[in-house]
Amino acid sequence: MTRLACDLLIAGSGAAGLAAAVTAALHGLDVIVAEKAAVFGGTTAYSAGIVWVPDSQQARAAGVQDGRDAALRYLIAECGNRLDRAKAQAYLDDGPEILAWIEANTHLRFNLAPGWPDYHPTKDGGSAGGRSLGPAPFDGRRLGARFKDLRPPLATTTILGGMMVGREDLPQFYSMTRSTRSALHVGRLVARYARDRLSHPRGTRLSNGNALAAALALSAFEAGVRLLLNSPVRELAYDSARVCGAVLDTPDGPVAIDARAGVLLACGGFPADPALRARFYGHVAAGLNHCSAAPAENTGDGFRLGEAAGVAVVEAQDQPAAWTPVSLVPQPDGTTLPFPHFIDRGKAGVIAVDRRGRRFISEALSYHDFVPAMIEACAGDDEIACHLICDATAIRRYGLGAAPPPPGRLTPHLRSGYLLRADSIGELAACCGIDAAGLEATVARFNAAATRGEDPVFGKGGDAYQRFNGSTGLTPNPCVAPLQTGPFYAVRLVPGDIGTFVGLKTDAQSRALDAQGAVVEGLYIAGNDAASFMGGTYPGAGITIGPALVFGHIAARHAAAAVNQPQETSHAR
Numbered sequence: 092m093t094r095l096a097c098d099l100l101i102a103g104s105g106a107a108g109l110a111a112a113v114t115a116a117l118h119g120l121d122v123i124v125a126e127k128a129a130v131f132g133g134t135t136a137y138s139a140g141i142v143w144v145p146d147s148q149q150a151r152a153a154g155v156q157d158g159r160d161a162a163l164r165y166l167i168a169e170c171g172n173r174l175d176r177a178k179a180q181a182y183l184d185d186g187p188e189i190l191a192w193i194e195a196n197t198h199l200r201f202n203l204a205p206g207w208p209d210y211h212p213t214k215d216g217g218s219a220g221g222r223s224l225g226p227a228p229f230d231g232r233r234l235g236a237r238f239k240d241l242r243p244p245l246a247t248t249t250i251l252g253g254m255m256v257g258r259e260d261l262p263q264f265y266s267m268t269r270s271t272r273s274a275l276h277v278g279r280l281v282a283r284y285a286r287d288r289l290s291h292p293r294g295t296r297l298s299n300g301n302a303l304a305a306a307l308a309l310s311a312f313e314a315g316v317r318l319l320l321n322s323p324v325r326e327l328a329y330d331s332a333r334v335c336g337a338v339l340d341t342p343d344g345p346v347a348i349d350a351r352a353g354v355l356l357a358c359g360g361f362p363a364d365p366a367l368r369a370r371f372y373g374h375v376a377a378g379l380n381h382c383s384a385a386p387a388e389n390t391g392d393g394f395r396l397g398e399a400a401g402v403a404v405v406e407a408q409d410q411p412a413a414w415t416p417v418s419l420v421p422q423p424d425g426t427t428l429p430f431p432h433f434i435d436r437g438k439a440g441v442i443a444v445d446r447r448g449r450r451f452i453s454e455a456l457s458y459h460d461f462v463p464a465m466i467e468a469c470a471g472d473d474e475i476a477c478h479l480i481c482d483a484t485a486i487r488r489y490g491l492g493a494a495p496p497p498p499g500r501l502t503p504h505l506r507s508g509y510l511l512r513a514d515s516i517g518e519l520a521a522c523c524g525i526d527a528a529g530l531e532a533t534v535a536r537f538n539a540a541a542t543r544g545e546d547p548v549f550g551k552g553g554d555a556y557q558r559f560n561g562s563t564g565l566t567p568n569p570c571v572a573p574l575q576t577g578p579f580y581a582v583r584l585v586p587g588d589i590g591t592f593v594g595l596k597t598d599a600q601s602r603a604l605d606a607q608g609a610v611v612e613g614l615y616i617a618g619n620d621a622a623s624f625m626g627g628t629y630p631g632a633g634i635t636i637g638p639a640l641v642f643g644h645i646a647a648r649h650a651a652a653a654v655n656q657p658q659e660t661s662h663a664r
């Protein structure tokens with residue numbers, strides 16, 4: 092068998108793996124990143140790339156009134172006894188400095204999203220904005236020949252066959268038909284995209300998680316990190332009880348890697364693994380439908396390798412995964428691709444109903460809160476599904492799901508059956524297979540109060556987070572308007588996820604722990620292979636990529652310290 096040697100072997104090239112790789116390399120370690128897929132970036136490259144890091148230097152510079160104590164109170168209010176206090180403390184204490192280190196030492200830059208509230212901002216310690224940051228756009232051409240190895244974004248979230256639209260660009264797209272400035276901004280982006288397509292298979296102005304993965308990877312390559320694609324870690328190697336390397340399956344056959352400082356598992360959890368989903372997701376165990384928006388390669392390899400190495404699994408989570416409702420967008424080859432519904436539910440003139448035509452939640456609440464309500468609303472049904480319904484005014488302004496607002500075209504989505512349209516609410520119900528009388532009654536009741544901007548039943552628009560996702564400028568309630576102008580439209584939603592929360596037990600140094608709390612020497616775990624330290628809750632935007640970066644970085648620093656001063660750290664427990 093071929094043998095290679097390094098200091099640190101990292102399984103997985105998402106946020107956790109890349110943050111660890113660049114940190115370790117810049118601390119003098121020889122690093123190999125083994126990636127199972129043909130492309131690097133993992134779920135991170137699909138994501139919006141937001142990180143939740145309270146008290147960042149950007150927040151301080153912007154004068155945000157916040158503090159680590161308030162953030163800790165918020166986490167306690169959100170997670171209760173499930174909060175891993177030691178990791179939470181480490182995250183809040185070290186997160187801002189680690190983010191600053193990453194910015195000072197890599198190509199990755201973050202912009203504060205100042206008005207982005209926590210998802211439950213009225214809870215103790217909750218913030219109305221200033222804890223979530225997004226990656227600055229990144230020029231993919233800087234990756235040179237490696238650009239083709241970067242996982243493209245989810246196709247359903249791009250436009251014109253491969254152009255990324257960043258969260259920061261969305262307001263300009265929404266108002267491009269009403270504002271010259273917005274039209275010019277969009278025009279510049281489209282012109283750049285057209286030029287790109289002369290020489291590249293997709294746009295090279297990267298935003299969101301694609302920008303994050305590209306920027307970190309470029310820095311890792313420059314620091315000498317070796318990336319092996321199509322090379323899943325198959326099994327760990329031991330020197331007595333200490334993990335000292337692994338065997339990879341590569342296109343040239345198995346390769347044994349000796350890793351002096353150990354192995355970091357950063358394989359992104361198990362969102363794409365049917366067996367593990369059935370083990371941990373209640374509705375899947377009950378035989379019901381589920382569709383993950385994460386990549387197909389995230390099948391729990393790290394989770395299984397860790398379990399086999401004796402690492403404890405933290406099963407008791409509030410929710411086993413980070414949920415999101417998704418719609419299934421038909422593709423030309425007859426398959427479907429998921430579109431995650433993060434934002435559109437919050438707009439005015441949009442409601443969600445079950446097959447009885449009943450609303451079941453404030454649609455503007457977070458995607459993670461929406462799915463359990465959807466599952467409950469469908470109790471006793473043979474599948475979990477609901478429909479987002481809107482009127483012509485709403486769809487003209489914001490589109491619906493993957494169906495874009497003008498000048499984008501609805502026709503392809505109507506033809507494919509993704510988007511349903513009818514002249515009346517009753518006819519729309521029939522198209523959707525929804526109880527018509529139930530839907531008509533729901534819309535009539537909703538409209539009566541919506542003309543005053545009120546939603547007495549579910550309180551849509553009732554807090555800063557909900558209003559953040561609403562229709563900008565609409566008063567008195569940006570989330571509420573009557574559905575009154577035909578034709579009416581619908582898109583079908585099913586339950587999905589963007590990654591898993593159940594995972595392996597680690598300490599605040601990212602070291603793997605067994606059921607007794609003892610360190611499994613030589614084994615680090617970060618990203619979604621590690622259990623959510625927030626106990627399976629979803630406090631705000633960026634609560635998985637933030638910890639992936641921070642605990643990936645911490646793992647690498649610990650490994651570097653072990654190599655540089657072995658006598659001080661090798662027997663730490």
Ligand SMILES: Cc1cc2nc3c(=O)[nH]c(=O)nc-3n(C[C@H](O)[C@H](O)[C@H](O)COP(=O)(O)OP(=O)(O)OC[C@H]3O[C@@H](n4cnc5c(N)ncnc54)[C@H](O)[C@@H]3O)c2cc1C
Binds near residue numbers: 102136140385391
């Ligand atoms: C559409 C979407 C939007 C999202 N937006 C956000 C957001 O804005 N903020 C946020 O915090 N979270 C967001 N998420 C969730 C977030 O993307 C993930 O939680 C996060 O990226 C996980 O990072 P990771 O490093 O653990 O795993 P990943 O990024 O998934 O990387 C894991 C890598 O490991 C590889 N791998 C798997 N098995 C092996 C093996 N045996 N050997 C080697 N490699 C292996 C995989 O191929 C993959 O490349 C979003 C997710 C989606 C789908």
